[in-house]
Amino acid sequence: ITKEQQALMKIITDAYNRHQIPQDVAKKLLQDQYSAEENFLLLTEMATSQVQVLVEFTKNIPGFLSLDREDQIALLKGSAVEAMFLRSAQVFSRKMPSGHTEVLEERIRKSGISEEFITPMFNFYKSIGELHMVQEEQALLTTVTILTPDRPYVKDQQAVERLQETMLDVLRKLCVLQHPQEPQYFARLLGRLTELRTLSHYHTEMLVSWRMNDHKFTPLLCEIWDV
Ligand SMILES: Nc1ccc(C(=O)O[C@H]2C[C@H]3CC[C@@H]2C3)cc1
Secondary structure, three states: HHHHHHHHHHHHHHHHHHOOHHHHHHHHHHHHOHHHHHHHHHHHHHHHEEEEEEHHHHOOOHHEEEEEEEHHHHHHHHHHHHHHHHHHHHHHHOOOOOHHHHHHHHHHHOOOHHHHHHHHHHHHHHHHHHOOOOOOHHHHHHHHHHHHOOOOOOOOHHHHHHHHHHHHHHHHHHHHHHHHOOOOHHHHHHHHHHHHHHHHHHHHHHHHHHHHHHOOOOOOHHHHHHO
């Protein structure tokens, strides 16, 4: 890993750690009661704050703000679900004080999300947890997801591809350093991104079914997911 790659990794990891979910949202998970409506409202608040955190984090990705403005929006809208699931998987599998995880799992299960979506979601959380990613890998994997060139409406895909390749190069080297006994670790990480794309299809159905039952979203969620 070169000096500039180390600098790049530090910027991204610091930004990733700086923009965390506000503690008050995490605290509420334990307090409020357990009705399906209450759980849904909590998830709405959680998803909204995760999108806010995503936007702030993305602005700190070196080179992102020099992309075409409309492409920046297209990348954010195109990656929001995947970035959110990556972050909630990481929060879920590690950051949560013990006991919180069970409460959060219970609330998610009792919030009007259909069972067919719950299973793949928790399988994904488990598969991320099993990777035992270090925080630099988490931050870089999220960055690679955001910088996916073939999102809808991206005009200058080359520019995004160049940025993504830079990040992939750092991530690949980091994986070799962090997991010397597992040469295929980098490939496993990228395999998770494929699993993420499947989840985001389920997520769209989840949003539609919530909307059909007249559940309220926040303006930010409506805007980022065109609902
Ligand atoms: N009004 C909404 C409430 C929650 C979501 C959402 O994506 O929730 C995410 C947070 C975690 C639980 C379900 C997913 C992962 C979207 C719209």
